[in-house]
Amino acid sequence: MSTATTHDEHHHGAPSGIMRWITTTNHKDIGTLYLWFAFIMFLVGGAMAMVIRAELFQPGLQIVDPNFFNTMTTMHGLLMVFGAIMPAMVGLANWQVPLMIGAPDMALPRMNNWSFWILPFAGIMLVSTLFMEGGGPNFGWTFYAPLSTTFAPKSTDFFIFAVHMLGFSSIMGAINIIATVLNMRAPGMTLMKMPLFVWTWFITAFLLIAVMPVLAGVVTMMLTDRNFGTSFFSAAGGGDPVLFQHVFWFFGHPEVYIMILPAFGVISQIIPTFARKKLFGYSSMVYATASIAFLSFIVWAHHMFTTGMPVAGELYFMYATMMIAVPTAVKVFNWTATMWRGSMTFETPMLWAVSFVFLFTIGGFTGLMMGVAPVDMQYHDTYFIVAHFHYVLVTGALFAIFGAVYYWIPKWTGHMYDEKLGKIHFWWSAISVNVLFFPQHFIGLAGMPRRIPDYSLQFADWNMISSLGGFAFGLAQLFFLYIIIKTIKGGEKATTQVWEDAEGLEWTVPSPAPYHTFATAPEVR
Amino acid sequence: MSATNGGYYLPEPSHWPIIGSVGLFTFLAGFANFLHGGSSMIMLAGAAVLIFMLFGWFGTVIGESQSGKYDDQVDMSFRWGMGWFIFSEVMFFAAFFGVLFYARMWSVPWLGGAGNNVMTNELLWPAFEAMWPTNGPGDVGGDFQMMGAWGIPAINTLILLSSGVTVTWAHWALKKENRGQLILGLLATVALGFLFLSLQVYEYYHAYTELGLTLGSGIYGSTFFMLTGFHGLHVTLGATMLLVILIRSIKGHFTADNHFAFEAVAWYWHFVDVVWLGLFVFVYWLV
Numbered sequence: 049m050s051t052a053t054t055h056d057e058h059h060h061g062a063p064s065g066i067m068r069w070i071t072t073t074n075h076k077d078i079g080t081l082y083l084w085f086a087f088i089m090f091l092v093g094g095a096m097a098m099v100i101r102a103e104l105f106q107p108g109l110q111i112v113d114p115n116f117f118n119t120m121t122t123m124h125g126l127l128m129v130f131g132a133i134m135p136a137m138v139g140l141a142n143w144q145v146p147l148m149i150g151a152p153d154m155a156l157p158r159m160n161n162w163s164f165w166i167l168p169f170a171g172i173m174l175v176s177t178l179f180m181e182g183g184g185p186n187f188g189w190t191f192y193a194p195l196s197t198t199f200a201p202k203s204t205d206f207f208i209f210a211v212h213m214l215g216f217s218s219i220m221g222a223i224n225i226i227a228t229v230l231n232m233r234a235p236g237m238t239l240m241k242m243p244l245f246v247w248t249w250f251i252t253a254f255l256l257i258a259v260m261p262v263l264a265g266v267v268t269m270m271l272t273d274r275n276f277g278t279s280f281f282s283a284a285g286g287g288d289p290v291l292f293q294h295v296f297w298f299f300g301h302p303e304v305y306i307m308i309l310p311a312f313g314v315i316s317q318i319i320p321t322f323a324r325k326k327l328f329g330y331s332s333m334v335y336a337t338a339s340i341a342f343l344s345f346i347v348w349a350h351h352m353f354t355t356g357m358p359v360a361g362e363l364y365f366m367y368a369t370m371m372i373a374v375p376t377a378v379k380v381f382n383w384t385a386t387m388w389r390g391s392m393t394f395e396t397p398m399l400w401a402v403s404f405v406f407l408f409t410i411g412g413f414t415g416l417m418m419g420v421a422p423v424d425m426q427y428h429d430t431y432f433i434v435a436h437f438h439y440v441l442v443t444g445a446l447f448a449i450f451g452a453v454y455y456w457i458p459k460w461t462g463h464m465y466d467e468k469l470g471k472i473h474f475w476w477s478a479i480s481v482n483v484l485f486f487p488q489h490f491i492g493l494a495g496m497p498r499r500i501p502d503y504s505l506q507f508a509d510w511n512m513i514s515s516l517g518g519f520a521f522g523l524a525q526l527f528f529l530y531i532i533i534k535t536i537k538g539g540e541k542a543t544t545q546v547w548e549d550a551e552g553l554e555w556t557v558p559s560p561a562p563y564h565t566f567a568t569a570p571e572v573r
Numbered sequence: 574m575s576a577t578n579g580g581y582y583l584p585e586p587s588h589w590p591i592i593g594s595v596g597l598f599t600f601l602a603g604f605a606n607f608l609h610g611g612s613s614m615i616m617l618a619g620a621a622v623l624i625f626m627l628f629g630w631f632g633t634v635i636g637e638s639q640s641g642k643y644d645d646q647v648d649m650s651f652r653w654g655m656g657w658f659i660f661s662e663v664m665f666f667a668a669f670f671g672v673l674f675y676a677r678m679w680s681v682p683w684l685g686g687a688g689n690n691v692m693t694n695e696l697l698w699p700a701f702e703a704m705w706p707t708n709g710p711g712d713v714g715g716d717f718q719m720m721g722a723w724g725i726p727a728i729n730t731l732i733l734l735s736s737g738v739t740v741t742w743a744h745w746a747l748k749k750e751n752r753g754q755l756i757l758g759l760l761a762t763v764a765l766g767f768l769f770l771s772l773q774v775y776e777y778y779h780a781y782t783e784l785g786l787t788l789g790s791g792i793y794g795s796t797f798f799m800l801t802g803f804h805g806l807h808v809t810l811g812a813t814m815l816l817v818i819l820i821r822s823i824k825g826h827f828t829a830d831n832h833f834a835f836e837a838v839a840w841y842w843h844f845v846d847v848v849w850l851g852l853f854v855f856v857y858w859l860v
Contacts, residue, residue: 265668
């Protein structure tokens, strides 16, 4: 790898203050904006989760009324998926993809700005529904018809347009990442030399472009069913409410891989660094990622086993779902094999990565259980599914994001984070998250339904334990905020290399990375 | 002063995206407000801001392009960008085509008792027989007649296919630096585009006034108007973009080897063309 040529002088006439952030075309500024936006949404969505857990602390209705409880579960899901996890991943891509492929910036910098600056407006529109007459969306983040059409509050139309805006943002962001990867790589950076984080984002971007328009289509059909007399989801007119679920999950299943594939990429960067070995099975990782992406398009109806489908359909979707276990297992095997006989150290990013491998795999296994159609009949819409997708999204995607932040923040800020505090954050989170979600497997198998503010007495103990874990986990994230601010303000100076033996172009530029990097493309051998 | 980064053009900070966001937010919030009985002024104001943004943003890009700031690599970024944007549009239409197939192959036959749904039909809608077109067992929207394929739709097919030929003819001219033929070809394409739209407006008028066919005519009306309507919207967009390219051609923009804006719009036009062929076959013809 060559040394990077950098120049950090400020441009004449470049806006300062708030206008710098509003008008910026710089991938690092935009990455920072994405990450802060995601963190704010994470705290807002987290506060809603606290309301949910407080209500479920004891059986009976004590804190909020049932409709508001439903609004909380709905908005919590929407904000975490579209406001926190996805923008955080795009933020990481913005910061890291150009640095990792030796590009001066993203391919389409102005559009990059727009991709971000649609988000706060979409977020405001979505959250504003809470204050509207009739309350906010209360039909769950999957907004099934007819709950979201015939029986929904008026504010649903604002929800629909917020989803449209989020879709525009995601599509433009994804187009930008594809154009960057295909067109902006440094000389010698062939596709099969790209770091795995770049590969996973590249494939994720294809998924986004393929399914976000389908989401836009389905909410458009909701809009016309609600306001213009169409009958897409009404059997009286020859449509079908189940059709909503098909179209929604054609988007929704790839969507869950959109949230996890970049996380796979992060883990594939962190583990080799702290095991001080090359990633085991690089090319199989690339092919496994592509296989998962392909399979994600042909398994959507495993979310609908209890909805009513011909038996042949249930069988097909069951077996197709099982196949996803194969490439996923390849990945888990490769991460484990990378650690095998490595010179391992356990700095904070590595702790998140190792716990990811364990805990994400638990979520993967419960996913396999529910992929079995006859078994899913028992688990469907219970707390078991809640436990499942929180294991893959919290201890999966979110833990990977935490790991990524600790891994790259020295490069972003020029300061090392406080290792002791980072470790406290990790252990506090890792223990409390299991107290929070592991009992939900039990109450789910025992039959407690999701999205209900009250429950029978036999679920009381585990719910109380789960809530205590939830409050502890929530508090840990405020501690994370403190660590981040402390790291930005000061701390031990980070070296260019940051991590001993870390490989990749991002470790050839100074810390903090100058405003413009790779003005002259590095030579990759 | 912009950064020169190994030749790749990195734009200055830009205020157009934030104007676009404000416009988009105002437009959509105004639209929702309008649907709830409010005035349409907020929505129209938002649309005006969006149009202002499009003029400003594309104006900036055209200015930069004309002053020679872009190199081959920038050109390639635009190509990937436009190509994947069109793919996203394909997927948008795929959602609506998927709905059409689902309704025709499954949900309507099931309502009529197909598969293992005999009792569904018997208990819920005993009089309903599955057929296409239909406005469902509830006779939603009342009696209607379907839109035939061999009147205006067939003529419109010819019009759009011809416009694909004329735009290619214009492209050949551009590559041969034959400005007159370029302008003539574009003029013909734009004219055919707007002719198509006029005929579609007439077709809709005919449907509403004489056939009793409306957006509310059950699943047939829903799929018919949403598919052809979104297509018409895209033809409008494409024809408008062609008009911009025509004006730029008259102004002397584009050279034989540097005219990606022309090609991007031509790609878009062909995409709109192909979607129409799908519509003609599956919405109008095969019943």
